[in-house]
Amino acid sequence: MNNPSSATPVLHLAGVEKSYNRGLPNQVDVLSGVDLSVAAGEVVALVAPSGAGKSTLLHIAGLLDTPDAGTVEIAGQALSGKSDGKRTAMRRQDVGFIYQFHHLLAEFTAQENIVLPQLANGVSQSAADARARELLERVGLAARAGHRPAAMSGGEQQRVAFCRALANGPRLLLADEPTGNLDPGTSDQVFAALMDLVAATGMAAVIATHNLDLAARMDRVVRLEAGQLHSGL
Template sequence: MSAEKPVLLEARGLFKSYGKLPVLKGIDLSIGEAEVVAIVGASGAGKSTLLHLLGTLDAPDAGEVYLHGQKISSMSNKEVARFRNRNIGFIFQFHNLLPEFTALENVCLPGFLADRDEKEVETRAKELLTMLGLADRLDHKPSQMSGGEQQRTAVARALINSPKLIFADEPSGNLDSKNADELHQIFFNLRKDLGQTFVIVTHNPALADMADRKLTMKDGYLLQPEEVV
């Protein structure tokens, strides 16, 4: 990571087991502001588990996660949920859009949950969907959109609360190569235009090679980071 970039996210000594199975075996890492970091490795290496811990979706057995210097373990469950909603966005392989809601309603939902002004949220949602090429899909439900359109809607939803950090777990794993390439370019455009930070778990070598850094996991350990020249 470039020394010039302020640290946004830091993990110290993360361990996690499920039953008797150790999944993470002591993870230390730092993520800088406006950085795109790819996490790669074989299935079962611990990538998604690490993403869930960094994103406060799960708690480590040992170790600490800090976001903007705030220690997550010092918060109550309710405080963590509020903090996550306001500061972190998520994009998953399967977009997880609510099927009964339109694209606009899906994007607005995290904003409403954050108790923001409804008109302000709706205006921002329309701006994001338009920016992502979905101006004519506002009133469409997920079943009426293509896979690429659904995933771009999920990107807009992740951005609605202007989070400092977005985690993406195999975001293009369910897309064809054209839509995958378009989605990847969106990430880097957002980093350029908004200073957005991304941590992306991926098996896609093209996306991993585009990232500022590629971190490799193996058997619950984080190997030496590979800087992209």
């Protein structure tokens, strides 16, 4: 567990609203005035029933979607109303995503999967290779650097996906059921690796999970119900 700083939060959502079919008779209100602040070094568990809107919330927080109302700030920068280019640059540099399924590129090795997003961000090949090796070693996969995903277990693949998400040194990590596709024993091991990575970097993290045991191991738990966030399970 980490002690969050009292400085400007890495992620700040204020009054965020999101509806689908807005203005139509079949409008569905997903988020109804969501407020959330996450500090550097803080790991927040997001729990919610299926279909409650947690993926929508993560997409808005990670600048993959825009709210109908409210503000989104990352590291003190308000992103509402910014150009697509500005949002893309912020997302590439400051936000890391992890999903339930690893989505690794099958034709590339573990190391290459971690190198590619760095090259897209302008990092040199040598620096990207060094960063990939460092991250793989940190999660105990240095010996698997040259293996393609098909030659790795599910838990190994997901740990590579963690490394890829952290490759560019994001300030904010957003994870949507990152261990949901794994058996309980592997899930616990992979979650421990993720927490170690977050602790080593001091980033802010929001991790959506149905696993209440894992949620209880994070710094704070927020619950999404009826479009709003509440503290605790």
